[in-house]
Amino acid sequence: MPTPPPAAPPRPLPHLLPALRSDLRAADYSVARAEEVLGPVAVGALRREDPAPARRVLAARTDAFSVLYALFTLGARPPRPALEQALPALTVDGAIALGLVREEADGTVAAQVDLSPYAASDDLGEIRWWIASDLSELATGAPLHPDHVLGVGGASLTLARITPRRRVDSVLDLGCGGGIQAMHASRHARRVVATDLSARALAFAGFTAALNGIEIELREGSLLDPVAGETFDLVVSNPPFVITPRGEESAYTYRDGGRAGDTLLAALLEELPAHLAPGGTAVMLGNxxxxxGAAWDEHPRAWFAPAIADGVHAWVVQRDREDPAAYAATWARDGGVTTRDARWEPLIGAWLDDFEARDVEGIGFGYLLLRRPARPTTARLVAEEVHGTGSGTLGAHMGESLDALEHLADLGDEELLASRPVRAEDVVERRHLTPGAWDPMLIELVQGGGLARAVPLSQTLAATVGACDGTLTLGQIISAVCALTDADEAQVRAEETGRLRELVRTGMLQL
Incomplete structure (x- = not known):
């Protein structure tokens, strides 16, 4: 039986939104309050998509927060008087007018949309918003409809975390969905344009932005079509990158781009560089x-070829990899199909057939970044597998790494050796020794922040990095180390200069 279509998106009626904001604030409708009321057990269960403990906690509570949270996130149907008490300024009639709820024949009230509290922090401080989306499976108990508009999922949080938050003039949120990236960008940009193929998604994004007092420009259309001829200082995108077999049973607008394999990203990355202003950055997620038998980065390298030819630096980071069966199971469950569902085996079979047809043995997930230099330079492509995450702000680290990539592009070896780098404060050296031995089997430089890289070093390079305090040039340090160790200086320079460049690019050494 097909999933019934979701309700219409809410309506951002200007005369009612102030009352809704007032009631949500009065109820302390926030993530912190949810964690306080529900407790760690129920919160942990919700993260596993198990609503039972949360429903148990809220069942006997009549305070405004509990009534609203149970209604909008868990599918509870409170009596109309209980919701009137929780929404004294807006009233139930106001909530109906906004399209948030509907009244049932038995006198209860049912949610039409999910309205969830959201909390985050970035370089600009703390965030407390409310996010509207289609009702989740927790509330409906049914698989998602193909036109489902997603709330703030794990991929959205990841993209928000890796995006640099520098002040810029213009930002494009490409494939905005419910609009969370556009809202984040509004905190550090004069102008934000958000595009999506889905009119429903744009309606939700518009409502959420209006509810939180945020201005964004919404445009409907496929990929970059709505911004033809325009350039931006920052492009962020959580595009519909999920690799999906063609067919109605597996297609979801919010995650499926409607093309075979990973060709949507190939097409997008071919066009995207033309929309970056000088100094502009693009930050995306992708599969x-x-x-x-092929290298993991074969496809991303091919995608980035047009950018490199256009003088744009490119950086791909593979964070994870799944085999085809695990990947199919992940996204089948994401759409609400489980092993108990009769559709499970046919759906997984369709995915596996699709991958086998293209001889796919794995699917990578990670970050795709571009930087158009402020002035013409020699473009470079960097591809790396990194699975860790350190402390600190990851968005700032990604931006600084792109800065370093741009700076190093035309920095000759002699200029590098004439610089006076400083070892980053979060970098430590780790040595692995056989018990009782004097000489280490392995020396690693370990990054405490950023992507928490661990880089193997030679004894000579370790000594060089250890002396990088900004006092001497790299050339002077290498000369001194070679004099102390009887190493051949010309050979050390030839062998280690490239490694030193990578330490600068990754932020372990700072020029």
Whole structure:
């Protein structure tokens, strides 16, 4: 039986939104309050998509927060008088007019949309918003409809975390969905444009922005079509990157781009560089197919070829990899289909057939970044697998790494050796020794922040990095180390200069 279509998106009626904001604030409708009321057990269960403990906690509570949270996130149907008490300024009639709820024949009230509190922090401080989206499976108990508009999922949080938050003039949120990236961007940009193919998604994004007092420009259309001829200082995108077999049973607008394999990202990255202003940055998430026997970065490298030809630096980071069966199971469950569902085996079979047809042995997930330099320079492509995450702000680290990539592009070896770098404060050295031995089997430089890289070093390079306090040039340090160790200086310079460049690019050494 097909999933019934979701309700219409809410309506941002200007005369009613102030009352809704007032009631949500009065109820302390926030993430902190949810954690306080529900407790760690119920909160942990919700993260596993199990609503039972939360429903148990809220069942006997009549305070405004509990009534609203149970209604909008868990599918509870309170009596009309209980909701009137929780929404004294807006009233139930106002909530109906906004399209948030509907009244049932038995006198209860049912949610039409999910309205969830949201909390985050970035370089600009703390965030407390309310996010509207279609009702989740927790509330409906049914699989998602293909036109489902997602709330703030894990991918959205990841993209928000890795995006640099520098002040810029213009930002494009490409494939905005419910609009969370556009809202984040509004905190550090004069102008934000948000595009999506889905009119429903744009309606939700518009409502959420209006509810939180945020101005964004919404445009409907496919990929970059709505911004033809325009350039931006920052482009953020959580595009519909999920690799999906063609067919109605597996297609979801919010995650499926409607093309075979990973070709949507290929097409997008071919066009995207033209929309970056000088000094502009693009930050995206993506999935890519890994063919049997091929390097993991074969597809991303091909995608970035047009950018490199256009003088734009490119950086791909593979954070995770799944085999085809695990990948299919992940996204089948994401759409609400489980192993108990009769559709499970046919759906997984369709995914596996699709991957086998293209000889795919794995699927990579990670970050795709571009930087158009402020002035013409020699473009470079960097591809790396990194699975860790350190302390500190990841968005700032990604921006600084792109800065370093741009700076190093035309910095000659002699200029690098004439610089006076400083070892980053979060970097430590780790040595692995056989018990009782004097000489280490392995020396690693370990990054406490950023992507928490661990880089193997030679004894000579370790000594060089250890002396980088800004006093001497790199060339002077290498000369001194070679004099102390009887190493051949010309050979050390030839072997280690490239490694030193990578330490600068990754932020372990700072120029």
């Amino acid at each position: 890519w197919e890994i063919s049997t």
